[in-house]
Amino acid sequence: MMQIRGWLAVVRKELTIYFGTPIFYITGFFFLLLAGYFFYTNVVYYSIISFQAAQQASNPQIAAQLNPLQMVFRPLFAILAIILLFLVPFITMRLLAEEKRSGTAELLFTYPLTDWAVIAGKFGAALLLYLILLAFTVSYPLVLGQIIRLDWGALGAGYLGLVLLGAACLSLGLFASSLTENQIVAGVVAFALLLLFWIIGWVQELGAGDLGRIFQSLSLMEHFENFTKGVIDTRDLVYCLSFIYFFLFLTKRQLESRRWRA
Amino acid sequence: MQTMIEAQDLTKYYGPQLAVSRLDFEVAAGEIVGFLGPNGAGKTTTLKILAGFLAPSAGTARINGYDCVTDSLAVRRSLGYVPENVAIYPDLTVTQFLRFAARAKGVSAKAETGEVDRVVGACGLEEVRGKLAAALSKGFRQRLGLAQALINQPPLLIMDEPTIGLDPSQIVEIRQLIKNLEGDHTVMLSSHILPEVSQLCHRVIIINRGQIVASDTPENLSRQLGHGSRVLLTVAGPDEQVRAALAAVSGVNRALGQGEGKYLVEADSGVELRPQLARVVVERGWQLLELKSQEFTLEEVFINLVTEEES
Numbered sequence: 001m002m003q004i005r006g007w008l009a010v011v012r013k014e015l016t017i018y019f020g021t022p023i024f025y026i027t028g029f030f031f032l033l034l035a036g037y038f039f040y041t042n043v044v045y046y047s048i049i050s051f052q053a054a055q056q057a058s059n060p061q062i063a064a065q066l067n068p069l070q071m072v073f074r075p076l077f078a079i080l081a082i083i084l085l086f087l088v089p090f091i092t093m094r095l096l097a098e099e100k101r102s103g104t105a106e107l108l109f110t111y112p113l114t115d116w117a118v119i120a121g122k123f124g125a126a127l128l129l130y131l132i133l134l135a136f137t138v139s140y141p142l143v144l145g146q147i148i149r150l151d152w153g154a155l156g157a158g159y160l161g162l163v164l165l166g167a168a169c170l171s172l173g174l175f176a177s178s179l180t181e182n183q184i185v186a187g188v189v190a191f192a193l194l195l196l197f198w199i200i201g202w203v204q205e206l207g208a209g210d211l212g213r214i215f216q217s218l219s220l221m222e223h224f225e226n227f228t229k230g231v232i233d234t235r236d237l238v239y240c241l242s243f244i245y246f247f248l249f250l251t252k253r254q255l256e257s258r259r260w261r262a
Numbered sequence: 263m264q265t266m267i268e269a270q271d272l273t274k275y276y277g278p279q280l281a282v283s284r285l286d287f288e289v290a291a292g293e294i295v296g297f298l299g300p301n302g303a304g305k306t307t308t309l310k311i312l313a314g315f316l317a318p319s320a321g322t323a324r325i326n327g328y329d330c331v332t333d334s335l336a337v338r339r340s341l342g343y344v345p346e347n348v349a350i351y352p353d354l355t356v357t358q359f360l361r362f363a364a365r366a367k368g369v370s371a372k373a374e375t376g377e378v379d380r381v382v383g384a385c386g387l388e389e390v391r392g393k394l395a396a397a398l399s400k401g402f403r404q405r406l407g408l409a410q411a412l413i414n415q416p417p418l419l420i421m422d423e424p425t426i427g428l429d430p431s432q433i434v435e436i437r438q439l440i441k442n443l444e445g446d447h448t449v450m451l452s453s454h455i456l457p458e459v460s461q462l463c464h465r466v467i468i469i470n471r472g473q474i475v476a477s478d479t480p481e482n483l484s485r486q487l488g489h490g491s492r493v494l495l496t497v498a499g500p501d502e503q504v505r506a507a508l509a510a511v512s513g514v515n516r517a518l519g520q521g522e523g524k525y526l527v528e529a530d531s532g533v534e535l536r537p538q539l540a541r542v543v544v545e546r547g548w549q550l551l552e553l554k555s556q557e558f559t560l561e562e563v564f565i566n567l568v569t570e571e572e573s
């Protein structure tokens with residue numbers, strides 16, 4: 001019970017700092033600008049194609065492709081996932097690095113908070129921030145849904161995928177921030193690791209056999225894609241949740257080792 | 263008397279570098295203890311271990327009966343820590359920061375506002391409550407550091423160099439704040455400035471190069487080594503008789519034999535003993551080889567202790 005209060009204290013503190021500094025507004029601005037731009041162009045493209053398809057005698061193959069999920073939202077989700085790659089390091093880089101650099105870590109870790117309360121608090125705040133940004137993009141399908149019929153189930157799966165993918169990236173970013181006192185280094189490390197988990201699956205396409213399949217199954221992109229197809233597979237869920245737990249756990253180990261080393 | 267801090271064999275290595283070595287000391291509940299030593303002596307390291315921020319490489323520390331490593335949460339509930347160079351969150355206002363501290367320390371939602379108001383009042387922070395911590399002067403920062411430590415009334419306060427970097431009037435204010443804590447809290451504070459410690463503390467632990475070199479009340483340290491006068495004699499004569507004869511001289515508090523014909527004679531300050539001591543020795547027919555006065559200020563005690571170690 002006390003630790004829940006402690007966890008909430010950390011969440012609130014982190015949110016106060018996020019909202020009190022420009023990070024949130026700047027990252028939020030670019031995130032929504034890019035998301036809005038791609039949504040708009042996708043919709044325009046979709047309407048042109050469907051217009052043409054309606055004029056020509058309907059070609060069944062094209063018609064099958066012509067639904068808003070395929071034409072608008074799957075590409076949008078893919079773009080959002082790539083934007084995440086750039087966004088996450090900005091959100092997570094200061095979380096632990098700045099505490100160490102400014103010396104406030106000495107306060108934080110001499111308060112009666114468990115390491116988990118601190119980690120979960122920082123992770124929770126970053127996740128909440130991301131969910132707020134994501135919530136803005138929900139307005140796109142809501143608006144489009146007024147005009148045409150949408151498959152809400154498949155959209156929901158896509159958003160679940162985005163939430164899990166975001167949480168996974170944030171947990172990795174938090175870990176990167178625990179490695180150093182330097183925010184910039186933390187950001188760069190986070191970006192590099194995220195990129196690695198992104199492209200690791202490409203090995204498969206080069207034909208690397210069994211090893212390639214293992215790499216592919218580690219790839220964030222690979223698991224995320226299933227969600228955007230509107231498919232919720234337990235393997236993908238388990239992968240994302242394990243990924244999150246793994247990096248939060250590494251973060252905890254990193255904090256513990258600090259206690260013994262320096 | 264209940265023990266608040268108990269350190270046994272406390273040792274800390276940073277990689278290969280030894281920072282503190284086998285410290286043994288106790289602090290009783292209610293004491294104000296000064297932890298004195300030059301820069302690099304190991305004060306910060308020791309205090310960080312006590313506060314549960316660092317784990318010792320060897321030895322144990324107990325706070326309020328709880329082990330600093332195995333019972334870290336209970337230890338951290340028992341203490342308030344003011345780090346060196348008061349680290350504070352620059353992007354939070356004074357009130358936001360203190361509210362965070364209250365929640366983190368488990369103050370109930372109902373008591374939170376009252377507790378924040380209490381420490382704001384106790385530390386004279388009323389006029390800066392709404393300001394961002396980044397905008398505070400060094401003096402107010404230090405008070406804020408103290409205020410967050412006072413939240414939830416921990417029995418023990420640990421302060422690392424609480425007056426470092428302050429101007430003289432701010433130093434007086436902070437000292438007064440610390441004085442006010444007497445009675446309600448046990449306080450352990452570190453400093454590399456001697457007068458500060460001797461004014462504030464019931465007891466002084468002097469540390470140098472990671473080892474304790476002295477531990478006593480400031481009065482005792484002064485009496486033994488400071489404001490009293492000491493005379494060092496070297497006499498060729500029968501040991502016990504010489505010591506007794508010196509002790510019998512009026513005005514002498516103590517005469518200590520130090521071997522090899524050396525004697526240390528202590529008296530209250532302002533008493534000039536040398537003529538009488540010389541006369542006694544000569545009258546008995548012993549040879550007076552050396553006679554010199556040793557006047558120590560507390561600073562010199564400190565410097566002596568520290569340089570003895572180094573030579």
Ligand SMILES: Nc1ncnc2c1ncn2[C@@H]1O[C@H](COP(=O)(O)OP(=O)(O)O)[C@@H](O)[C@H]1O
Pocket residue numbers: 262276279280281282299300301302303304305306307308
């Ligand atoms: N993080 C660290 N890594 C390596 N050595 C350190 C570290 N912190 C302190 N030291 C060394 O340990 C010794 C004690 O330092 P410290 O406890 O900060 O002394 P003080 O607070 O008395 O000035 C010094 O020699 C210092 O150089």
Ligand SMILES: [Mg+2]
Pocket residue numbers: 302305306307346422423
């Ligand atoms: Mg220090």
